[in-house]
Amino acid sequence: MNTPLEDRIKAKLELSSTQLDTETLQRLQAARRLALRPNSKANWLSFKSWVPAAGLAFCTVIAILIAFPNHQTINNNQPDQTAMLELLNEPEDLDTLSDPDFYIWMEEIEASKKDNYAA
């Protein structure tokens, strides 16, 4: 047994469902036909169904790019930085590098290597 308020609410809701606009009714009719069609494929082929999957894939790619930034840049820069640090930590090496005899000796070594290859 319903209260007067419940009866009134029910009547109003019933009325609202009978006053749907033509476009909505047509779309409901189309949805019904699609559902009753044999082997209807729901919305699998519609763009809207793929939006969440595409969004997830995009977010994954962004997350990977953020988590693993370009390795090549780091690898290219790393030897230079390491060498600089080693030089700064070893004052003796700096002395060697600033000595002109060191470069003459290096050239002699290179020249002897070339002669060996030529022979």
Place this chain on the structure above:
Amino acid sequence: MELFLADIQSRAFRMAQLATGNRDDALDIVQDAMIKLVQKYSAHDKATWKPLFYSILESRILDWHRRQKVRNRFRTWFHLDNEDEVAENPLEQQADDNHVIPDFQLQDTQFMQNLETALQELPIRQQQVFLLRLWEGLDISQTAIAMQCSESSVKTHYARALEKLRIALKDHQS
């Protein structure tokens, strides 16, 4: 099956519309529920179609709310506010013709507006239980099947929903 779907479609659409506040999403939800019912349960006993259909509809509505939550969270994170996608209020779409209608019709219109607002403000499960019980006429056990909850939960949800509506619509009770 066709007669069943034709009979149920308008009420199902209105329920989905009240739950989502969006006509297009409501239509998609109803279409999905119809397709699932036909594909999975058309061989079942006709008496079970109604609770099964509303069970599917209910889960689609909950899915929609979950997606909305995730979407809103992303919007908050990225500070996105798309005003175009704000849930539309169907009452706002209607022409304002209050100036030409008599007092009793105006009261009726206001009652309907307040009813829609009050229903939309209910927690989604209370709203669905209330509509299934009162409007669709499902009994407690059928509603429990449709909502996938216990019969005592159905009673509690219904009582709470009715109490909230009574408070919200107290100005219209004479």
